[in-house]
Amino acid sequence: MSCVVRIASPLRSYTAGASSVAAEGATLEEVLAHLERRFAGIRFRMIDEQDHIRPHMRLFVNTTEACELSASVHPGDTVHVICALSGG
Amino acid sequence: MAGTLWVGTRKGAFALHPDARRRGWRLSGPQFLGHIIHHIVQDPREPKALLMAAKTGHLGPTVYRSADRGRTWREAAQPPAFRKAEGHEPSEALAVQRVFWLTPGHATEPGSWYAGSSPAGLFRSDDAGDHWQPVAGFNDHPMRPKWAAFGTPDGAFLHSILVDPRDPKHLYLAISVGGVFESTDGGAQWTPLNEGCAADFLPDPTAAFGHDPHCLVLHPAAPERLYQQNHCGIYRLDRPARRWARIGTAMPKKVGDVGFPIVLHPSDPDTAWVLPMDGGTVWPRTSIGGRPAVYRTQDGGRSWQRLARGLPARQAWFTVLRQAMCADRQPRTGLYFGTTGGDVWASSNAGERWGCIARHLPEIYSVTYAH
Amino acid sequence: MTLSSAERARYERQISLSEIGLAGQERLKSARVLVIGAGGLGSPVALYLAAAGVGALGIVDCDRVALSNLHRQVLFESASLGRLKAEAARERLASLNPQIEVIAHALELRSGNVRAVLEPYDVIVDGTDRLSTRYLVNDACVILGKPLVSAAIHRFEGQALTYVPGRGPCYRCLFPEARDGVVASCAEAGVLGVLPGVLGAIQATEAIKLVTGVGEPLTGRLLTYDALEMRFREFSLSRRPDCAVCGEHPSITEPLEAGERCAGEAAQALGGVLRLSPAQLHGLIEGTREPLVLIDVREPDEFGIGRLAGAINIPLAELAGRLEEIPRTLTPVFICRSGRRSLAACAAALSAGIQAPAHLEGGLAAWAMEIDPAFPLDPPGGGAA
Numbered sequence: 001m002s003c004v005v006r007i008a009s010p011l012r013s014y015t016a017g018a019s020s021v022a023a024e025g026a027t028l029e030e031v032l033a034h035l036e037r038r039f040a041g042i043r044f045r046m047i048d049e050q051d052h053i054r055p056h057m058r059l060f061v062n063t064t065e066a067c068e069l070s071a072s073v074h075p076g077d078t079v080h081v082i083c084a085l086s087g088g
Numbered sequence: 089m090a091g092t093l094w095v096g097t098r099k100g101a102f103a104l105h106p107d108a109r110r111r112g113w114r115l116s117g118p119q120f121l122g123h124i125i126h127h128i129v130q131d132p133r134e135p136k137a138l139l140m141a142a143k144t145g146h147l148g149p150t151v152y153r154s155a156d157r158g159r160t161w162r163e164a165a166q167p168p169a170f171r172k173a174e175g176h177e178p179s180e181a182l183a184v185q186r187v188f189w190l191t192p193g194h195a196t197e198p199g200s201w202y203a204g205s206s207p208a209g210l211f212r213s214d215d216a217g218d219h220w221q222p223v224a225g226f227n228d229h230p231m232r233p234k235w236a237a238f239g240t241p242d243g244a245f246l247h248s249i250l251v252d253p254r255d256p257k258h259l260y261l262a263i264s265v266g267g268v269f270e271s272t273d274g275g276a277q278w279t280p281l282n283e284g285c286a287a288d289f290l291p292d293p294t295a296a297f298g299h300d301p302h303c304l305v306l307h308p309a310a311p312e313r314l315y316q317q318n319h320c321g322i323y324r325l326d327r328p329a330r331r332w333a334r335i336g337t338a339m340p341k342k343v344g345d346v347g348f349p350i351v352l353h354p355s356d357p358d359t360a361w362v363l364p365m366d367g368g369t370v371w372p373r374t375s376i377g378g379r380p381a382v383y384r385t386q387d388g389g390r391s392w393q394r395l396a397r398g399l400p401a402r403q404a405w406f407t408v409l410r411q412a413m414c415a416d417r418q419p420r421t422g423l424y425f426g427t428t429g430g431d432v433w434a435s436s437n438a439g440e441r442w443g444c445i446a447r448h449l450p451e452i453y454s455v456t457y458a459h
Numbered sequence: 460m461t462l463s464s465a466e467r468a469r470y471e472r473q474i475s476l477s478e479i480g481l482a483g484q485e486r487l488k489s490a491r492v493l494v495i496g497a498g499g500l501g502s503p504v505a506l507y508l509a510a511a512g513v514g515a516l517g518i519v520d521c522d523r524v525a526l527s528n529l530h531r532q533v534l535f536e537s538a539s540l541g542r543l544k545a546e547a548a549r550e551r552l553a554s555l556n557p558q559i560e561v562i563a564h565a566l567e568l569r570s571g572n573v574r575a576v577l578e579p580y581d582v583i584v585d586g587t588d589r590l591s592t593r594y595l596v597n598d599a600c601v602i603l604g605k606p607l608v609s610a611a612i613h614r615f616e617g618q619a620l621t622y623v624p625g626r627g628p629c630y631r632c633l634f635p636e637a638r639d640g641v642v643a644s645c646a647e648a649g650v651l652g653v654l655p656g657v658l659g660a661i662q663a664t665e666a667i668k669l670v671t672g673v674g675e676p677l678t679g680r681l682l683t684y685d686a687l688e689m690r691f692r693e694f695s696l697s698r699r700p701d702c703a704v705c706g707e708h709p710s711i712t713e714p715l716e717a718g719e720r721c722a723g724e725a726a727q728a729l730g731g732v733l734r735l736s737p738a739q740l741h742g743l744i745e746g747t748r749e750p751l752v753l754i755d756v757r758e759p760d761e762f763g764i765g766r767l768a769g770a771i772n773i774p775l776a777e778l779a780g781r782l783e784e785i786p787r788t789l790t791p792v793f794i795c796r797s798g799r800r801s802l803a804a805c806a807a808a809l810s811a812g813i814q815a816p817a818h819l820e821g822g823l824a825a826w827a828m829e830i831d832p833a834f835p836l837d838p839p840g841g842g843a844a
Contacts, residue, residue, distance in 0.1 A: 048183035049169035088588035
């Protein structure tokens with residue numbers, strides 16, 4: 001049930017700088033819960049209290065955008081957390 | 089202990105440290121560069137402890153906590169958040185956009201704090217700001233959507249949370265374009281407290297709510313006395329009365345009585361300072377005529393004096409936000425304010441004379457003193 | 460239009476690519492491409508598009524060249540310090556390729572000028588460093604039907620995507636909200652100088668492909684680049700049916716700046732009151748797209764002094780009883796002197812079940828300041844209080 005989560009750079013202060021962490025879960029919801037257990041506080045930075053993905057953040061499972069937290073995650077998948085960048 | 093002047097800005101937190109004679113100020117910071125800092129407040133019950141209301145652009149609002157006078161900070165384990173809405177109540181599916189205001193709880197409840205948010209919500213922590221819960225009595229109040237219907241172009245803020253020093257269950261709070269509200273049962277029930285306040289923009293002049301308080305303060309030495317800087321004037325209320333009296337009418341007509349902050353003297357309930365800004369028809373909200381001045385009353389609002397020595401005399405367009413002005417507890421009462429232009433001004437003698445103690449900071453949202 | 464022999468010699472190497480050929484080069488010559496931002500991204504984009512022979516190249520930037528720009532903004536040199544970027548860029552690009560026309564737009568894009576600036580161009584390339592401008596440009600491109608090549612950078616990372624009208628998602632489909640754009644810019648968070656060089660070259664490639672019709676643009680795809688890992692990744696994106704600007708029922712029909720937008724959005728989320736700035740109302744009136752009815756809620760004597768064309772007068776005190784006079788097919792826009800009474804009128808309209816009433820924020824006083832200084836507000840000979 002192991003997947004890889006790639007962490008957007010603004011969130012790496014929660015993961016001690018790691019850009020990539022392993023996580024368990026069959027859905028995005030479960031994966032995020034697992035991340036939260038390991039890196040307390042990280043979930044609220046991505047998902048608000050109504051369980052909506054925060055503006056300026058996007059989650060992808062492999063290359064497909066995940067709009068709901070119920071999206072499935074399979075072993076070997078990579079979950080990408082992407083933040084809007086604004087520099088030019 | 090010299091104390092620290094904390095400056096919360098749009099791009100981080102700064103601190104100003106006075107030298108022994110309070111002549112020179114050393115600037116340190118920024119901490120949390122890039123974060124929006126709305127409020128930095130010391131716990132009067134535990135002076136080494138401070139809380140900071142912060143937000144990064146797109147990561148969600150949060151609260152940081154310090155136990156060492158602001159040298160180091162840790163994020164709250166459970167920042168203020170509304171409760172999850174049930175499926176049938178989509179209109180109540182609120183998410184905190186900013187934590188805007190922080191108030192330490194009653195002296196008999198160490199570790200208790202209140203926070204006000206945008207959208208307008210009230211939260212409480214009982215563990216020195218580490219975990220926060222919604223105050224259901226307010227957030228789920230059936231009238232809350234109406235009380236917080238309008239707000240400002242920046243959203244509806246809940247601010248000026250006050251705890252009566254005589255009674256932990258006696259609370260006040262204010263909502264921009266919503267009004268002042270009072271609870272006598274620890275936040276389970278709330279009632280509007282806006283009689284006597286003008287609200288020229290409301291169709292019904294006797295409306296119970298919808299007013300626009302900018303800043304509400306209660307005097308610790310005389311907690312039955314409240315002052316309010318409102319969008320439509322300066323008011324005073326002496327409990328148990330329910331009707332506010334407009335003391336701003338005693339301000340000079342050309343100056344008017346519209347501004348954001350109001351600051352009370354630490355021990356004298358009759359002395360307060362305001363910083364009037366132009367509240368004219370398009371609400372520019374800058375120093376009137378480009379001549380910044382602080383006004384002080386020493387008689388509970390019957391008369392006001394202009395204090396501007398040391399402030400620029402012309403072409404100076406200051407905007408000072410509601411949390412960006414404060415007083416300290418020094419014998420001659422130091423006063424401080426920060427402008428949206430990034431300057432911090434200080435007076436060591438209760439406003440008689442001013443000097444600029446920091447320049448070129450980012451837009452200032454909060455100026456508070458930690459003793 | 461045919462290419463001169465000098466042009467053929469200059470572009471010989473790309474003309475010899477069968478995918479480009481003379482036909483492709485002609486298309487480049489007749490193309491008009493606008494580059495927004497002459498900074499880290501704009502520099503390589505502009506250089507490569509000028510070199511490739513884009514016939515008309517516009518550059519938008521209101522800033523001046525600063526020393527800390529030079530590690531990445533390769534359009535400029537030390538001698539350019541202090542100069543307006545748009546002007547310095549024009550000189551450099553004209554010297555690189557005198558055959559093309561370079562137009563310098565030394566201005567800041569705002570809701571008031573974005574349509575006029577973008578209209579004459581065929582392809583827009585966004586290299587701005589401000590989130591609010593990014594959304595403004597995106598919205599303008601969707602509304603005007605212009606393809607947009609978008610990229611952004613931060614420290615060691617970059618993103619790029621291309622919007623082609625009708626063929627895929629826009630920037631808002633990916634990141635719907637523009638709230639409070641305090642995403643750290645290069646000035647605050649830092650950026651590796653060469654990073655925008657990579658993304659800018661990708662943008663220039665996309666623009667050339669759009670103009671010549673060659674290859675597959677990054678439509679429906681988000682390209683990300685991590686310089687430290689030296690890895691490109693690609694993500695699939697779809698157009699959102701509920702996108703505020705390119706979706707089935709767009710709520711954004713005018714390109715507006717984030718500040719103006721958020722007031723409206725916040726109001727809409729809070730119960731449907733639309734706060735219009737004078738510029739927005741002016742745009743709506745001039746655009747004549749929206750079926751509006753202007754309702755002036757001032758007293759008759761104030762209304763008599765001066766009114767907006769087509770406004771009807773229903774004093775606030777009478778409004779509650781006269782709301783049914785407003786046809787439900789029209790969007791009411793309430794107007795008063797300062798914006799206070801008109802906001803109250805919105806409250807009354809909402810209570811009566813009128814959806815999304817609008818009001819002029821700041822009132823006619825703001826209109827007089829920003830749109831029409833000759834608008835009569837006070838009786839001749841003396842101002843009202």
